[in-house]
Structures are given as structure tokens and as C-alpha cells.
Amino acid sequence: MDLATDDVLQMKNVRKEFPGVVALDNVSFEVRRGEVHGLMGENGAGKSTLMKVLAGIYQPDSGDILLRGEKVRFQSPRDSLQKGIAMIHQELNSVLDMTVAENIFLGRELTVPGTGIVKRRLLKEMTREILQQIRSDIDPNRKLRSLSVAEMQMVEIAKALSYQSDIIIMDEPTSAITDREVNILFGVIEELKASGKAIIYISHKMDELFRLTDRITVLRDGQYIATRDTSELTQRDLIQMMVGRDLTQIYPKEDIEIRDVLLEVKNLSRHNEFRNINLQVRGGEIVGIAGLMGAGRTELVESIFGARRADTGEIRVKGKPVTIRNPKDGIRNGIALVTEDRKLLGLNLKASVKDNIVIANLSAYTYLRQIINFKAEKAAADEKIEQMNVKTPSRNTIVGTLSGGNQQKVVLSNWMLTNPDVLILDEPTRGIDIGAKSEIYKMISRIAKEGRGIIMISSEMPELFGMCDRILVLYQGEITGEFSRAEFDQNQVMACASGFRKGEAVI
Amino acid sequence: MSIRKQKLSSVFFKYGVFIGLVILCLVLTFITPNFLTAQNILNILRQVSIIGMLAVGMTFVIITGGIDLSVGSILALSAVVATSLAHPDTYPLIVPIVVGLLVGLGCGVINGVVVSRWKVAPFIVTLGMMTAARGLTMVYTNGRPVINLSDKYNFIGGGYVLDIPLPIIIFVGIALIGVFLLNFTKFGRHVYSIGGNESAARLSGVNVGWVQTGVFALSGLFAGLAGIVLSSRVMAGSPVLGQGYELDAIASVVIGGTSLMGGVGKIGGTVIGVLIIGVMNNGLDLMNVSSYYQQIIKGIIIILAVLLDKKKS
Numbered sequence: 045m046d047l048a049t050d051d052v053l054q055m056k057n058v059r060k061e062f063p064g065v066v067a068l069d070n071v072s073f074e075v076r077r078g079e080v081h082g083l084m085g086e087n088g089a090g091k092s093t094l095m096k097v098l099a100g101i102y103q104p105d106s107g108d109i110l111l112r113g114e115k116v117r118f119q120s121p122r123d124s125l126q127k128g129i130a131m132i133h134q135e136l137n138s139v140l141d142m143t144v145a146e147n148i149f150l151g152r153e154l155t156v157p158g159t160g161i162v163k164r165r166l167l168k169e170m171t172r173e174i175l176q177q178i179r180s181d182i183d184p185n186r187k188l189r190s191l192s193v194a195e196m197q198m199v200e201i202a203k204a205l206s207y208q209s210d211i212i213i214m215d216e217p218t219s220a221i222t223d224r225e226v227n228i229l230f231g232v233i234e235e236l237k238a239s240g241k242a243i244i245y246i247s248h249k250m251d252e253l254f255r256l257t258d259r260i261t262v263l264r265d266g267q268y269i270a271t272r273d274t275s276e277l278t279q280r281d282l283i284q285m286m287v288g289r290d291l292t293q294i295y296p297k298e299d300i301e302i303r304d305v306l307l308e309v310k311n312l313s314r315h316n317e318f319r320n321i322n323l324q325v326r327g328g329e330i331v332g333i334a335g336l337m338g339a340g341r342t343e344l345v346e347s348i349f350g351a352r353r354a355d356t357g358e359i360r361v362k363g364k365p366v367t368i369r370n371p372k373d374g375i376r377n378g379i380a381l382v383t384e385d386r387k388l389l390g391l392n393l394k395a396s397v398k399d400n401i402v403i404a405n406l407s408a409y410t411y412l413r414q415i416i417n418f419k420a421e422k423a424a425a426d427e428k429i430e431q432m433n434v435k436t437p438s439r440n441t442i443v444g445t446l447s448g449g450n451q452q453k454v455v456l457s458n459w460m461l462t463n464p465d466v467l468i469l470d471e472p473t474r475g476i477d478i479g480a481k482s483e484i485y486k487m488i489s490r491i492a493k494e495g496r497g498i499i500m501i502s503s504e505m506p507e508l509f510g511m512c513d514r515i516l517v518l519y520q521g522e523i524t525g526e527f528s529r530a531e532f533d534q535n536q537v538m539a540c541a542s543g544f545r546k547g548e549a550v551i
Numbered sequence: 552m553s554i555r556k557q558k559l560s561s562v563f564f565k566y567g568v569f570i571g572l573v574i575l576c577l578v579l580t581f582i583t584p585n586f587l588t589a590q591n592i593l594n595i596l597r598q599v600s601i602i603g604m605l606a607v608g609m610t611f612v613i614i615t616g617g618i619d620l621s622v623g624s625i626l627a628l629s630a631v632v633a634t635s636l637a638h639p640d641t642y643p644l645i646v647p648i649v650v651g652l653l654v655g656l657g658c659g660v661i662n663g664v665v666v667s668r669w670k671v672a673p674f675i676v677t678l679g680m681m682t683a684a685r686g687l688t689m690v691y692t693n694g695r696p697v698i699n700l701s702d703k704y705n706f707i708g709g710g711y712v713l714d715i716p717l718p719i720i721i722f723v724g725i726a727l728i729g730v731f732l733l734n735f736t737k738f739g740r741h742v743y744s745i746g747g748n749e750s751a752a753r754l755s756g757v758n759v760g761w762v763q764t765g766v767f768a769l770s771g772l773f774a775g776l777a778g779i780v781l782s783s784r785v786m787a788g789s790p791v792l793g794q795g796y797e798l799d800a801i802a803s804v805v806i807g808g809t810s811l812m813g814g815v816g817k818i819g820g821t822v823i824g825v826l827i828i829g830v831m832n833n834g835l836d837l838m839n840v841s842s843y844y845q846q847i848i849k850g851i852i853i854i855l856a857v858l859l860d861k862k863k864s
Binding site for chain 2: 351370372375381388389390393407413416
């Protein structure tokens with residue numbers, strides 16, 4: 045059989061640009077009938093964007109999509125669904141206060157002709173049948189709110205099936221479910237595959253990909269790298285394909301004299317998030333925290349800073365025990381946190397560059413701690429804008445109009461004005477293009493050179509290897525390995541991130 | 552479009568509401584001979600001063616992303632309590648004033664604490680306060696107005712200083728205090744930051760609960776002051792004073808360009824919003840348009856103003 049005729053879907057030279065970032069640059073992608081096709085890449089590689097183009101959520105700037113050999117253009121998610129493409133999102137999109145049946149048939153309820161009255165019994169019956177197909181006995185009458193995450197996942201899959209979709213996209217479907225449920229899900233995927241459906245499977249978990257997929261496509265920095273048969277691949281190949289760039293060019297790691305301990309965390313625990321964490325950060329040192337999503341990295345640093353409260357454990361700053369109950373305490377004790385999600389947690393997008401830069405340290409620019417000293421405030425903002433090379437028309441520009449990289453520089457400026465001893469960075473370069481990334485790395489190096497300690501969370505291995513003096517690996521809330529610069533090894537770190545203790549894994 | 556034209560249109564959008572006010576005044580000057588007289592202008596200003604005081608406090612609340620439905624009732628409660636202490640030859644004038652202000656402040660603090668401490672939506676909390684404070688007013692007065700007030704008390708709302716009615720001077724003072732607090736203090740900056748992004752504000756060390764309590768306290772305090780001025784102006788502490796005023800105050804704030812989503816807004820805009828409503832009511836009165844039609848026109852203007860604002864951004 046000619047393989048090409050087997051392609052149910054072809055995406056050719058797809059390009060998608062967002063302000064300041066090329067998210068997809070001439071990406072091509074093909075999927076065959078009856079295959080499970082893995083899609084891999086680091087965060088920000090363009091996987092989600094590519095799938096959102098396919099699901100009709102984004103419109104591509106250029107490029108073609110051929111569905112069963114025919115050129116198509118999806119105007120909306122509904123359009124894509126009706127043509128047989130269903131996407132199961134990583135964050136579930138269900139109406140929590142409606143029943144399973146109502147959710148599955150949302151927007152296409154069958155009605156008594158001419159009345160608008162919903163045929164509820166029929167819908168329930170149809171729902172039960174679909175659920176049986178995937179061997180699930182969830183009651184169609186139950187409210188979504190009462191279901192477990194895994195059950196919700198099953199409902200999403202049932203919904204995809206109910207559209208008679210030929211192509212089903214699954215974005216990290218196992219990120220929130222238990223092993224037993226994973227096995228059920230994999231069984232369902234095998235059956236779907238046997239019935240001739242195509243599954244696009246996005247995951248960071250190597251073992252799952254090797255177990256499930258027939259082929260794997262790798263993207264990197266918005267570019268198509270390669271598509272290979274899974275049977276021909278090793279884990280090492282995959283990592284190589286995902287990472288693939290020359291580290292020394294981008295990362296301006298400098299040898300900096302390591303000084304005294306600035307931050308010491310002892311036996312820090314928080315229920316269901318992390319346990320018995322011990323770590324130290326010295327002046328001039330960059331300590332990386334690696335781990336998968338949901339490993340408890342963000343929760344840990346937020347507890348050190350005061351955005352959450354640890355249950356037990358001790359935090360010492362410059363040798364002195366401190367009590368940190370809220371962000372204000374954190375700031376007062378010389379800790380700063382640059383959060384992962386700039387737009388949600390880091391910035392007031394409606395306010396000016398200046399207002400955002402000075403907010404955490406506003407008291408320093410006041411008379412009597414209350415009345416704003418405009419002159420001092422402007423001077424401080426201007427100094428940081430220049431120092432951090434924030435590209436903005438003026439200090440009064442609304443932050444929401446700047447590019448991601450410049451927004452991140454504004455966040456960094458805000459925190460550097462508090463003159464922190466320890467700067468915590470949570471995914472500092474997420475969603476930022478390569479050029480701005482490299483600039484931010486230079487700033488991080490410079491900050492370390494000033495004698496401050498830095499903790500950096502990142503999901504991008506090259507970034508950690510390029511910047512850090514030490515890396516701690518977190519798995520399900522526990523430290524499974526600590527690596528000094530001489531010991532850095534992708535496979536070892538990856539193994540610890542998947543739950544092996546350091547030195548335990550044999551690859 | 553030429554650059555000049557672009558500039559012109561951006562100026563129009565930036566000062567849209569202000570230009571609207573100017574146009575409204577010009578039109579009224581031409582069609583009603585009595586509009587542009589010193590007497591009538593002072594009349595308008597005196598009429599709007601009560602809603603104006605409420606609207607200044609309301610601006611703070613709305614910029615944080617909240618809403619205060621209770622100001623009309625707080626006004627009434629403060630008014631009846633203050634007037635009950637303002638009979639001739641009883642207490643010195645300072646007593647009804649201070650107690651009236653404290654009543655307003657107290658109600659506002661309760662609003663703020665319930666919103667910030669127990670995380671109840673401002674709409675619900677202030678809806679409850681609106682109902683409860685009105686009920687309290689009725690209980691306190693047995694449903695009858697408090698009358699027989701001292702001349703000194705009646706001077707607050709009815710007196711003149713340098714030929715200007717005192718309520719106007721008080722309103723201007725409140726507006727200036729509002730501008731100062733909002734634009735010249737740390738508190739004001741925190742008000743904007745909470746409305747813009749509450750999580751980011753908290754992570755930047757802003758004491759969100761304190762600021763939230765502060766804006767409701769301010770709104771309550773100004774409502775208390777408005778109650779004193781209004782009861783003095785009508786020379787009676789009627790328990791039905793201020794009914795529906797919260798809606799006029801909110802309308803003024805919104806017409807003035809403050810976003811109900813929070814994070815954006817100015818006292819200056821609110822003052823213009825207050826004036827637009829006042830001038831419009833006055834003009835329609837002068838043209839003998841019935842108050843029924845006035846309501847329809849007011850409703851349309853509120854929606855137009857918000858549309859204009861949307862276009863700006």
C-alpha cells in the first residue's frame with residue numbers, strides 16, 4: 045500500500061506568529077489512519093500552538109492543512125470538531141455544574157423538532173453507550189463537579205468519541221491521573237487505534253511515548269526537527285533531538301566567586317506538596333531546581349517567599365532564623381520571587397511600566413512612608429529601564445502592550461529594586477523568544493556577580509545546565525538528586541525527575 | 552488617515568467625556584436662555600454636590616474592582632443619627648457632625664472587613680448593608696423624619712461662603728482629597744494595583760485586605776458626610792433620604808471612564824461624569840421635559856459613555 049494515501053492529515057509549512065515571538069516556523073506534520081503519533085518538544089517548542097491551529101483555536105499566518113487529501117481551513121473550534129478533529133485539553137474545559145450527559149452534548153442538544161425542548165432521556169442513553177465503549181460506568185446524571193480528575197478525563201474522551209472524530213488530540217492526558225487509570229486510558233487508546241482512528245499524543249513522559257506511539261515528531265523553538273518510527277529511536281536520540289543546540293553560545297555562564305550562605309532551608313514541608321526539603325544558597329551561586337510539572341517546585345519556592353505558608357521546617361537568612369508568613373515578610377527578609385506566570389501573577393498589565401517597576405519597593409520613594417515622591421520614583425524607574433534594557437516607548441507606556449521579553453525585564457526590574465539577597469526565578473524564560481532569553485541570562489549572571497544568591501526553576505534542561513552551579517531535582521515533592529556542575533548529565537537528571545534516586549537509574 | 556486626523560481622533564477619545572460635557576453646555580446655552588447664568592450654574596453644582604461626594608468614594612471602590620451599593624442607605628443612617636443630635640440648644644455643632652461621620656465610617660469598615668476577611672463578593676456585602684442600614688434608619692426614627700434642627704446645623708447645607716453655597720465647597724474639598732489620596736499616595740497606588748491584578752499586588756507585598764477595607768471605609772465616610780450635608784440642606788433627617796443615590800453615583804463613575812473591571816479610573820473623570828448628569832437633568836428641566844423622559848435619556852447616556860470608553864481601548 046502506498047503510505048501517502050494513508051495520511052489522514054497533513055499540515056504543510058504552517059507558520060504562526062505572536063507579537064514578538066515566532067511560535068511556529070514552517071512546521072510540517074503528518075498523521076496516518078490507525079496510528080498513535082507522539083508529539084514532543086520542550087515547553088515553548090510549539091506543540092500546543094500547532095495543536096491549537098489544528099483544533100481551530102488559532103488561525104495560521106500561512107501554510108496548508110489537508111484533511112483526507114482535501115485542503116481545509118478551520119475558522120473555529122466548532123468547525124474543526126465537525127470535520128472530525130477533537131482535542132482533549134490539558135486543562136479540562138467542562139461546565140462543572142452540569143451533568144455528564146449535558147456536558148457531552150453541550151451545544152448540539154437533540155431537541156423535539158420545532159420546540160427547543162431537549163430530549164434528555166435519549167441523550168442520557170447515548171451518553172451511556174459512548175461511555176460503555178471506553179468501558180466506563182460513570183452515571184450520565186452525575187454533575188461534573190462530583191467526578192475525579194480521571195473521570196473527567198474519561199468524559200472528555202467520551203465527548204471526543206461522540207463527535208465521531210477521526211483524529212483525537214490528547215495533550216498530557218496522564219498529568220493528573222493515577223497509574224490504574226493510566227492503564228485504562230492506554231487500553232482505550234489501543235482500541236481507538238485498532239478501529240482506525242488517529243491519535244496525536246502530547247507528553248513529556250518518555251516511557252509512555254515509547255509504550256504507546258508508532259511514530260514521534262519532535263519540535264524545537266517553533267521548528268520542525270524530525271519524524272521517526274518509535275521502534276528506531278532511543279531515549280538518548282529523543283533528548284538530543286529536543287535539545288540540540290550549542291549550549292555555550294546562549295548561556296553566558298561566568299565563574300563567580302561563591303561566598304557565604306545566604307539562604308538555608310531545613311526540613312521544609314507542606315501537606316501534599318513537598319516533604320523534608322533541605323537546601324542552601326550561597327552568594328554568587330545559581331541553584332537550579334529541575335523536575336516535571338506538578339513535582340512541587342513552584343509550591344516550594346512560593347513557601348520560601350511567603351506566598352504560601354509551609355507546615356513545618358525552618359528558613360534562615362544569612363544565618364538568622366526568620367518567620368515568613370506572607371510576601372511582605374519575604375520581601376523584608378531580602379527574598380524576591382519572579383513568578384512563572386507573568387500575566388497572571390507578576391504584572392498589573394493595565395498600569396504603566398513605571399508603576400510596575402516600583403510597586404514592590406514603593407515605600408522607598410515616599411515622604412513619611414505615604415506620600416509619593418514622584419521625582420525619586422521616576423529616577424528609579426528610568427535607571428532600571430536603562431540598566432535592564434527594557435525596550436519601551438516611555439516609562440508611562442502600559443505594560444500590557446510590551447512583548448513578553450520586555451514584560452519579563454519589567455518584572456525583574458521590580459524585584460531588583462527591592463535589593464534582594466536571594467532572587468528566586470520560576471521559569472524565567474517561558475514564552476520568550478531566543479533573543480530576549482539570552483539577554484535575560486546575561487542579567488541573571490550579572491545579578492549573581494553582585495553577590496546575590498539565585499534559585500532558578502526551569503523545565504528546560506539546557507537552560508539549567510547552561511546557567512546553574514548546582515541542580516536539585518524534585519520528584520513528587522521530594523529531592524531525588526543533587527548535581528554539581530561537574531556531574532551534570534541529561535539522562536541522570538531526567539531519571540531523577542522521573543522518580544529514580546540519583547545513581548539508581550541504569551540507562 | 553492623515554497624522555493630524557489621527558491625532559484629532561485620539562484627542563477626541565482621550566477627552567471624549569469632557570468634550571461631551573462642553574458640547575452639552577454649548578447646546579443648552581443656545582436653546583435655553585436661562586442656562587448660562589451664574590445663578591443656574593451654582594444651582595447645578597449644588598444639586599450635584601451630594602451625588603458627587605458619594606461618587607468620589609465610589610471611584611476608589613470601583614478601581615479596586617469592587618462596588619458599593621450601600622452608600623444611599625449609609626447616607627440616610629448618618630443623616631438621621633446626626634440630625635437627632637442637632638436640635639436647638641442641645642449639643643454643640645461638632646457633636647452631630649463627628650457622630651454622623653463615625654456612623655458612615657463604621658458602616659464602611661464593616662463592608663470592608665467582610666469583603667476582605669471573609670471573601671464575600673462586594674456586590675453581596677454592600678447589598679446586605681444597603682438593606683440593613685435602611686432598616687436601621689427606619690427603626691431609629693420610627694419611620695418619621697427628624698425635624699426642628701438648629702440654625703447652625705442648617706447652615707452646613709443651606710449656607711453660603713463668599714456667595715458660594717457651602718455644599719459646593721465641601722464637594723470640591725472632597726474631590727481634592729480624593730485626587731490627593733488616589734494619585735499622590737502609596738495607598739492610591741495600591742488601590743490601582745489591586746484592581747489591575749490582585750495576585751500580583753499581593754505578591755509584591757501589598758496588604759490587600761487593608762487596602763480593600765480602606766476603600767470601603769472611605770466610601771462610607773464620604774456617604775456619612777453627604778448625609779449630614781443633605782439633611783441640613785432639606786432641614787430634616789428623613790429616613791428615606793438618598794434612596795437610589797448609589798445608582799447615580801455608580802453611573803457618574805462609569806460615565807467618567809472608570810472601568811467596572813477595576814484598575815483604571817480617575818477622580819477627574821468622575822467629577823465630569825457627575826457634572827454631565829447634573830447638567831443634563833438641569834437642561835431637561837429648563838426645557839420642561841418630564842422627569843420620565845429624563846430617566847430614559849440618562850440610561851442611554853450611561854451606555855453611550857461606556858461604548859465610547861471601549862472604543863478608546
